[in-house]
Amino acid sequence: MEQNVRISPQEKERLLSHFETQIMQVLNWLATFSPDEEGGITRLLYTEGWLEAQQALAQKMAGCGLKTEFDHVGNLFGKLLGEDLDAPSIITGSHIDTVVQGGMYDGAYGIAAGLLALDYLQQQFGKPKRTLEIVSLCEEEGSRFPMAYWGSGSIVGKRNFEQIVHLQDSDEVFFTDAMQLCGFGEGMGRDSRRSDIGAFIEVHIEQGAVLEEEGIAIGVVDTIAGQRRLKFEVIGESNHAGTTPMHMRRDALEGVSMMIQALRREAVRIGEPLVATVGRLLVLPNVPNVVPGKAIFTVDARHADGQVLDRFCRWVMQEFSSIADERQLAIQGTEWFREEPVPMHGKLKAYMDDVCGKMSISSKRMVSGAGHDAQMFEHICPTAMLFVPSRRGISHSPEEYTEPRDLAVGVLVLTELLYRLGYEGEEL
């Protein structure tokens, strides 16, 4: 076993200490752009703080000897040019935008990790065989405009200017105007679309509590789960809570409570990685002394297998209908959002498993229940994702937190993977 280990245990410790200090410096520095007055970070696409962050990052990349470039939507690339300039680039990175009152790790960690990895590799090993790049994607969250994955989608050809021309934010600012104020837009900089990418690797916090709960350092993402979102409207009859005997009621909320129970039972029966959630529920008229006449609620269901997901959603539709019938309620259900599962690249996953194994870092294959930029890149190149633990699974919140040591382990695994792909010429 010893022969296979490129990095000795002493070297691993030294590197982890180094990354631990560095990653917190970069993340704390990034967190100074667009702090939210009420805590956390609100760094929305094409705002002043967003532009400052991207420009400062470009300077930092240049300081690390990377060749920087913005594309025409504002994605920022830092390139460590390789010997073979014709070979497709290996890209790592994530998004610079946040949700409203988000945390300092979601997105930012993937960019910071890439920066540290490339800086270290360049200092230690100089020019790689093929170009390694870090990308700070302009947008992923869809928090300012109703359009998510704007950065990665523009690179892979799933997003374009036609799609955003009529979009406005909540202050009625047009997407195009906000973009142009930052110096981006059609004809302003290089076209986003790329066909020279050899692989995309995204490092991210888990945003779930599985790694923490199981005491595992690295999650190698097997598949990004498919999603279905359903909306139901259940109609009964509003009645006086005092004068309507139990047997005469057509209580919409009581019906919904049965449906929620049935949903959970079936989701548990089918088992992981299926998750199903009623996250939103409105009751009408919603007053203490009136039997609810109407209830509107959503179901969010996710699984790594689209067929399992579709079968589950058909079951949900049928089961909810029969509960409604039994309770003399009317029900209408519609699917208003669907996203197919995205499997990550087999060889990249195997390399990551191997890197972890060789360095005695605990890891597990897992499904990503959340969506990520990686699912966009998968359309055009081998793609992989690597998770580090999130404390209590909290994300999209100022309370988002990952231990510096856990962050450092992620950087180390990324570094080693980029070394193999960029310097050792590992094939994909």
Add this chain to the structure above:
Amino acid sequence: MEQNVRISPQEKERLLSHFETQIMQVLNWLATFSPDEEGGITRLLYTEGWLEAQQALAQKMAGCGLKTEFDHVGNLFGKLLGEDLDAPSIITGSHIDTVVQGGMYDGAYGIAAGLLALDYLQQQFGKPKRTLEIVSLCEEEGSRFPMAYWGSGSIVGKRNFEQIVHLQDSDEVFFTDAMQLCGFGEGMGRDSRRSDIGAFIEVHIEQGAVLEEEGIAIGVVDTIAGQRRLKFEVIGESNHAGTTPMHMRRDALEGVSMMIQALRREAVRIGEPLVATVGRLLVLPNVPNVVPGKAIFTVDARHADGQVLDRFCRWVMQEFSSIADERQLAIQGTEWFREEPVPMHGKLKAYMDDVCGKMSISSKRMVSGAGHDAQMFEHICPTAMLFVPSRRGISHSPEEYTEPRDLAVGVLVLTELLYRLGYEGEEL
């Protein structure tokens, strides 16, 4: 049997036709005061429309030969003076105010029914042995100010000026100012408190669907149900709907859905007249892709027996706690409102049963799940209530409706009861 019938079948038919026409005339006329622009009637305490209605009613009462009088909170009395002025009065009536966008029957019907009964009795039989009165109570609903039963409560001594001195409506108008603008208040008119009432009889629409469902004309109220209102706050943990496996969730809404199911099962098991309702439920953060971290809801429970009700509420507290424990949720429950059951007067109920039986009018004893002015009067005198059917049980809505014939039957029974008490000197 024939000997016992004071009113012949022919006379009954003639009277019903007469009351049917009359009652609709009075109700339609009352509905012209404070019509709501969006349908129905919004006649709130001490508003212009309310004052016009009371003043017009006073004129109409005087026109029927009744001696009218306002007390200092704005209750309007119309008296048909009896031979024995020392004998306590028999009073019938209900409230003139409505909820926001209410119907034209709730309250108004009891006043109109009393008016028709007294008018008929006076015309047919002249002066009664003891004084019969009709009252148009100023307020019952608590719709303008947070104070219900202001009219009846002032008469029986359960309400007083001290209680309302700081109260404001939603436009920040003080209760006292609104009252004085209408010419009422301390020292303005006769003191509301009375100790000369021999009995109170309230005729009202059922506001439930039991009589309609069972095809019964008259409900003789046995007891006005006691009420308990509980409020619960359930705390779990807000988590990402995609990244949190089912077994790691502490889903507040899922817990509440179990509680709603348990509540219904137990209420059905205990049986009528118990009713239990979760009418209000708020879910937090209430977004489709987040596992609910918090839920706040109410339970409204009613029964004719206060002990059964208390036992049920203790069960609810214990059961909800154990469901919360099982689901790793925290729960806090408090009782924020309680009202004891109010039994109606035995002899009056028996007289009503008898009147219905003698006139071949179908009737049943029933619990009133709703609160009424009658429960205030019960503190000071023998009290009874009589229900007529409500179409589909709908009330507090412009859709409130009762067939004119059903309304007429109620007037007929009231008339006969007042005859017995006022003219025949039936004892209580």
